[in-house]
Amino acid sequence: MLKDMQGLGVTTDSPDAIAGINRFIDQSLFYGKDAETAILKAIAADPTCALAHAYTAAYYLSQENRIAWQQAQVHLLAAQKNWAKITDREKWYVQAIIAWANKEIDVAITLHEEITNHFPQDLISVQQGQYHYFYLGNKQRLLQIAQKVLTPNLDNHYLYGMVAFGLEQCHQLASAEVIGRKATDLNRYDPWAHHAVAHVMETQGRLEEGIAWMESLAPTWESCNSMLYTHNWWHVALYYLEQNDIEKVLLLYDTYIWGHANKRSPKDQVGAISLLLRLELRGVDVSNRWSELSYYLYHRIHEHALPFQDLHYVYALAKAGFIEWVKQMLWSMQQYALSINPFLRQSWLEVAIPAAKGMVAHAKDDFNTAITTLKPVLPRLHEIGGSHAQLALFKQVYQDAVLLAQKQSHLYSNCQISTHRRKSCFLR
């Protein structure tokens, strides 16, 4: 039994395994690009280390794609093979990751809460608890799981970043900014804390400050994974979008967002889709970017990792004109919803699928259908996760549908429908 950098016992006799685990913990909290390499080194040093296998499985599950899910299974089996000799904390953690793999998110959350109650220095469990709460739309619990371990971790800037994001999501903007800035003062290399403050500035409409804050810190993101690298630049792009500096937004998209993305990564894809849609809502011609991106979405059609993400994929496919893929995806979403754990099923059936149909209708310029399908689900969209900034998009799509349906109706009544209908409607 050795201890990791958090002072927690790990069932291994290998210092090299502990070194790999420590590097993995730091890379996970930093959103670094070396997390996978680090944890695989830990396994190479001690293939019997159950916790290292569980961390590896968690890493692959966080990639939210089918191949990574299969990779996770191998490591969960390896973790269970060494079950008899591991500690209670390690058992709870292994069980939490098994529950995640089985989409038993309620079980996973209970276990992360249990771990953090007994071992408050276990910030990987705090981070994973926040991840699950985020995609269940439970902002209060997202904040609480980080706040409850603050006292024993007062010197840990990564925890401040997690608390800051939770505070922002709970509309405690002033406190969120103070804690996010404190994290950054403690260690300038804390991109999640930068991100929390970026959300505050976005919410408060502090566009120039937001640009200055994020661009001054951007050089510290070079060793981030593509998810947070592209997402932090996505936030920068939102500021410029609100300033109507379209040229700059397209430049950021082409260089730091889609240009820098792992093109097969679900989260990178979602950010790019979200930005293209926001540009189009402002009447910008995004050229062939929908089709360039949508070729990479084929593997998403039957995955259904997260309903929030599916709404983006299906919209992009419809915009790119991949109508057969859209049909397949809507059908697949329905089948998937009927097959899953009742804890998640309701939000899939009652929120995600109607919203997906509404998004497709908007993409196909069928604005009346978009209105009738989106309107009833808007008040419940938080149930499928996403930040306030991300969810605002769906409300904008609905409002756009209302506006364009009115214009369509007016144009029809004057017999002036033309192929340039949409462009003429966007002069605003």
Ligand SMILES: [Fe+2]
């Ligand atoms: Fe964000």
